[in-house]
Amino acid sequence: NAGVMQNPRHLVRRRGQEARLRCSPVKGHSHVYWYRQLPEEGLKFMVYLQKENIIDESGMPKERFSAEFPKEGPSILRIQQVVRGDSAAYFCASSPPGGPGEKLFFGSGTQLSVL
């Protein structure tokens, strides 16, 4: 069984460009979470999605950031007009239909570097 797949592993963007981060959850998982991590720090919650629904986006900046989890295909975290402060590791995690009470399965992350 494939685990959570994130791509790309590394993404370099110049200021003002768009960054698209992809996450394919574990097969059968219907819940996806996105987290951001700065070096030597913990994971900061960004958004929690179910198929075609955003359940909680309270950790995501209202401007430039958006996330989706369509009926078909991977979850996408999109950052428009990136700035240097967006440089971080972005982790995706999925869980079975039980939701937040279940353990999370993490991908290996996407390291975003903004030049």
Add this chain to the structure above:
Amino acid sequence: SQQGEEDPQALSIQEGENATMNCSYKTSINNLQWYRQNSGRGLVHLILIRSNEREKHSGRLRVTLDTSKKSSSLLITASRAADTASYFCATDRNDKIIFGKGTRLHILP
């Protein structure tokens, strides 16, 4: 805001010794989880303890939960070099799972 706070922030011990990490949280929870993260990698789930449980074991891991003090501890017995990693506690809050800032554990040879 962070829900869980681990302490210590960093811990170095000799191989073979036991390592204890603590986690405190602020609001009531349904369960508490511990995860490990090796440098540059995603998190790996270690153990989940529910709010009606007080202690749980898994191999060399022992987790306790004191809901009256809103705290949990993770004990790793007979530590090995491979245990060097960051350890995070995570609690469920509303519809999301919130992580603490972690304890960086370094096992000395």
